[in-house]
Amino acid sequence: MPERFAGDWLALREPADHAARPDSLLGPLNDALALCERPLHVMDLGSGAGSNLRYLAPRLSGPQHWTLVDHDADLLATIAAPHEAVTITPQVLDFSGGPPPIPPDAGLVTASALLDLVAANWLDRLVMTLIESLVPALFALSYDGRIEWSHPHAADERVRTAVNRHQRTDKGFGPALGPDAAAYCARALTTNGLRVITETSDWRLGKGQAALAAALIGGWAEAAAEMEPQGRPLFQDWARSRVRDIADGRVHLSVGHCDMLVLGKR
Numbered sequence: 001m002p003e004r005f006a007g008d009w010l011a012l013r014e015p016a017d018h019a020a021r022p023d024s025l026l027g028p029l030n031d032a033l034a035l036c037e038r039p040l041h042v043m044d045l046g047s048g049a050g051s052n053l054r055y056l057a058p059r060l061s062g063p064q065h066w067t068l069v070d071h072d073a074d075l076l077a078t079i080a081a082p083h084e085a086v087t088i089t090p091q092v093l094d095f096s097g098g099p100p101p102i103p104p105d106a107g108l109v110t111a112s113a114l115l116d117l118v119a120a121n122w123l124d125r126l127v128m129t130l131i132e133s134l135v136p137a138l139f140a141l142s143y144d145g146r147i148e149w150s151h152p153h154a155a156d157e158r159v160r161t162a163v164n165r166h167q168r169t170d171k172g173f174g175p176a177l178g179p180d181a182a183a184y185c186a187r188a189l190t191t192n193g194l195r196v197i198t199e200t201s202d203w204r205l206g207k208g209q210a211a212l213a214a215a216l217i218g219g220w221a222e223a224a225a226e227m228e229p230q231g232r233p234l235f236q237d238w239a240r241s242r243v244r245d246i247a248d249g250r251v252h253l254s255v256g257h258c259d260m261l262v263l264g265k266r
Helices: 009-020 023-033 051-059 120-133 157-166 177-190 208-225 229-247
Strands: 038-043 065-068 086-093 108-112 137-149 192-198 203-205 253-265
Touching: 009 051, 009 108, 009 137, 009 203, 009 208, 009 229, 023 137, 023 192, 051 065, 051 108, 051 120, 065 253, 086 108, 086 137, 120 137, 120 177, 120 253, 157 208, 177 253, 203 208, 208 229
Parallel strands: 038 065, 038 108, 065 086, 108 137
Antiparallel strands: 137 253, 192 253, 203 253
16 A cells, blocks of 8 residues: 555645746647647546645646545545536556556646656556556656755765665655656666656745745655664754754755656657
């Protein structure tokens, strides 16, 4: 079973997610969808509480129908269509064993903050599904391993290294690719002749995002301690220091993510 993410965490990260996503992919995406039947059928994997729907639906032209796929029925039940031109169908499904089939009438496959959770064999199956269907896809906000601070702390790199090790542990889909996922997926798709466009979608966190930063930093300290139990006191001290730094406006934090648009054969 995939990891379950609390609704309050998803709500906390949504503004940073939306602010990070690059507008430059929207033009090529809408061009690719121009000839699709309407309403456009969008299949969204790992929908959670609907953040990807709320970001993307207003930026796609014309009427749309979204199939929202997630294993968490409670989160899916909270989602409402963002405007009158959009209809939604929640689908409760545990797809930890492999990506679900793409509906024959789907015009777009999307996911947000999903690829870095899955194993290589899961991603291989997704790649083959996209190659066979040639349906465009947009995969947003895959963590890529970069954690950058405007001012250094002696423990920053040790924490980042431990966190990235933790990102490669099993998140419910087998041993996760973690920060390597987006590059792995892009390489497999381009090797098989598909056109792939990638852009950075980094979180930029400062005093105005102190609550999100505090939750993130606390999670990192715990993840690092799971990888290095003997370092727990150091990681806890680091977390307290970094939370104060952000809250007081002394530092800014950048967390590396990647957005990937997958189009047809080159």
